Amino acid sequence: MAINAQAQIELHKALAPRYAYRYSFEFSRLFQDDWHAELLSHLPPNSKRVLDLGCGTGFFLAELDEKRPGAIGLDISHAMLRVSEQYVPSARLVTADAERLPFRERSFDAIFCKGSLHHTRDHIGFLSNCRRALAKDGVLIMSEPCNDNFLIRWARFLLYKFSPHFDLGDQGFTKEGLRELYEKAGFEVTFAGRYGVFAYVLAGFPDHLGILRFVPGNVGLVKFFLKFDRWMCATRILRIFAFQVVMVGKPKA
Numbered sequence: 001m002a003i004n005a006q007a008q009i010e011l012h013k014a015l016a017p018r019y020a021y022r023y024s025f026e027f028s029r030l031f032q033d034d035w036h037a038e039l040l041s042h043l044p045p046n047s048k049r050v051l052d053l054g055c056g057t058g059f060f061l062a063e064l065d066e067k068r069p070g071a072i073g074l075d076i077s078h079a080m081l082r083v084s085e086q087y088v089p090s091a092r093l094v095t096a097d098a099e100r101l102p103f104r105e106r107s108f109d110a111i112f113c114k115g116s117l118h119h120t121r122d123h124i125g126f127l128s129n130c131r132r133a134l135a136k137d138g139v140l141i142m143s144e145p146c147n148d149n150f151l152i153r154w155a156r157f158l159l160y161k162f163s164p165h166f167d168l169g170d171q172g173f174t175k176e177g178l179r180e181l182y183e184k185a186g187f188e189v190t191f192a193g194r195y196g197v198f199a200y201v202l203a204g205f206p207d208h209l210g211i212l213r214f215v216p217g218n219v220g221l222v223k224f225f226l227k228f229d230r231w232m233c234a235t236r237i238l239r240i241f242a243f244q245v246v247m248v249g250k251p252k253a
């Protein structure tokens, strides 16, 4: 097994219990639900066979499986999937490496990746596998850390360097960089946007910043910031402050 794959398995052994904690507060659930709704808004109505690639502890997969029963979740970390097993018992779970997908060509109508591409090293290989696993008119819907803003880029670099909960090699993407990767892997990009500014900081990671759960009125603040962030992400100069890039693509004909 590749060195990075082994490192990811080790890293996520320790992270699995933290994810359950991350999703356990009203204010953080509100934020995650909104993020999931943003991703699900790109799911074509006629798609039936869906995959959550890097599903982790299954909180997004649970929503996907509700919309498309029989959803499949894949992750390299068995520790993360053990939480999924309890949380979304109806979904089908596969332990495997996204860089070597164990599916036949054209097995899916939609593939979601919420924050898993940046954990791998062969990005074009990962995306090419997705293209092969997708039907001709299938879609790849992805949300990944956005490094368009140098302040965010540096904050992420420092966090990843000094925190034991991150791997320094797992840096994010610029929007144009991710678009280029999609295109090199044989995708036509049909949507490229940004997601998450203040609500992302306030509610995204109570497992890393435990103090956030004590912020008075955090539920109301998140509701306000979700709307405010949407406005920022739709505004030309301000969208550079977003923490995530959301990209959708379909296999080129």
Ligand SMILES: C[S@@+](CC[C@H](N)C(=O)[O-])C[C@H]1O[C@@H](n2cnc3c(N)ncnc32)[C@H](O)[C@@H]1O
Pocket: 005, 008, 012, 019, 053, 054, 055, 056, 057, 058, 059, 060, 074, 075, 076, 077, 080, 096, 097, 098, 099, 113, 114, 115, 116, 119, 120
């Ligand atoms: C940041 S977590 C996101 C988990 C989940 N999508 C969520 O949003 O809660 C990244 C996930 O990618 C998984 N991962 C990392 N490298 C992988 C690989 N090569 N193949 C499959 N999954 C991988 C990790 O085990 C982890 O569960």
